[in-house]
Amino acid sequence: MPTRADRHLRTVRLAKDCSELGARIRTIHCITGLPPREIQRLFFNDPQAIPRGRPPDSPEWYHSANLLYRTDASIFSAIYRRLRHAGFGAGETLVGAYRHYQMVCQAPNRISFDRAFDLASHTDGIWIAKSPSFEVVTCPACASEFLTALGTIPKTEGCPFCKVVQRYGNDPRVQTSFPTHPLPDPTVFQHGMAMLRWKKESGANDNREAPLPSFPGDMQDK
Numbered sequence: 001m002p003t004r005a006d007r008h009l010r011t012v013r014l015a016k017d018c019s020e021l022g023a024r025i026r027t028i029h030c031i032t033g034l035p036p037r038e039i040q041r042l043f044f045n046d047p048q049a050i051p052r053g054r055p056p057d058s059p060e061w062y063h064s065a066n067l068l069y070r071t072d073a074s075i076f077s078a079i080y081r082r083l084r085h086a087g088f089g090a091g092e093t094l095v096g097a098y099r100h101y102q103m104v105c106q107a108p109n110r111i112s113f114d115r116a117f118d119l120a121s122h123t124d125g126i127w128i129a130k131s132p133s134f135e136v137v138t139c140p141a142c143a144s145e146f147l148t149a150l151g152t153i154p155k156t157e158g159c160p161f162c163k164v165v166q167r168y169g170n171d172p173r174v175q176t177s178f179p180t181h182p183l184p185d186p187t188v189f190q191h192g193m194a195m196l197r198w199k200k201e202s203g204a205n206d207n208r209e210a211p212l213p214s215f216p217g218d219m220q221d222k
């Protein structure tokens with residue numbers, strides 16, 4: 001049974017995670033319930049470092065945002081939704097999903113932590129939102145999950161990922177955001193297979209060192 005101290009430590013830990021991801025004081029307060037003055041005292045010694053400006057307001061923003069912002073918002077929201085369905089708490093899920101989003105998408109990230117908080121609020125109807133106004137749906141054409149207004153019937157026309165595919169050939173910004181990864185050179189694997197065969201044929205008890213096959217991405221000697 002967790003004690004009050006355990007619960008408090010967990011709350012402070014969560015607040016620290018949020019502040020490290022760039023959250024403003026209001027966001028940390030909504031997620032953790034810690035008083036704003038305490039948040040400032042604990043995490044913002046330098047008043048100049050406090051994130052300022054107008055907080056995000058996603059229900060209006062999302063529908064007029066450009067394509068790459070909508071794909072990023074959809075990627076974050078799909079990860080968030082999956083973790084929430086797995087039964088994690090909203091605050092932990094927000095932090096975990098945001099970190100995952102940062103790993104998946106190219107920096108600089110278009111979705112700030114405050115924006116992610118706002119999207120999660122309006123998807124779950126929690127924190128700053130009284131009721132949900134977004135949901136994550138699956139595209140009938142490409143099977144990608146994307147964010148849309150609550151109650152919208154999923155249609156290909158609303159899917160930002162289908163648009164990315166359509167625009168890919170002649171939009172350099174889209175190409176930069178979704179770089180292709182070169183396919184591995186098949187000759188490397190043939191070389192690796194030849195080495196394994198050579199090792200096998202030279203006998204299990206033979207301890208001679210065979211040169212290791214190289215694989216794409218391995219460091220090469222210059």
Ligand SMILES: [Zn+2]
Pocket residue numbers: 139140141142143144156159160161162163
């Ligand atoms: Zn699609």
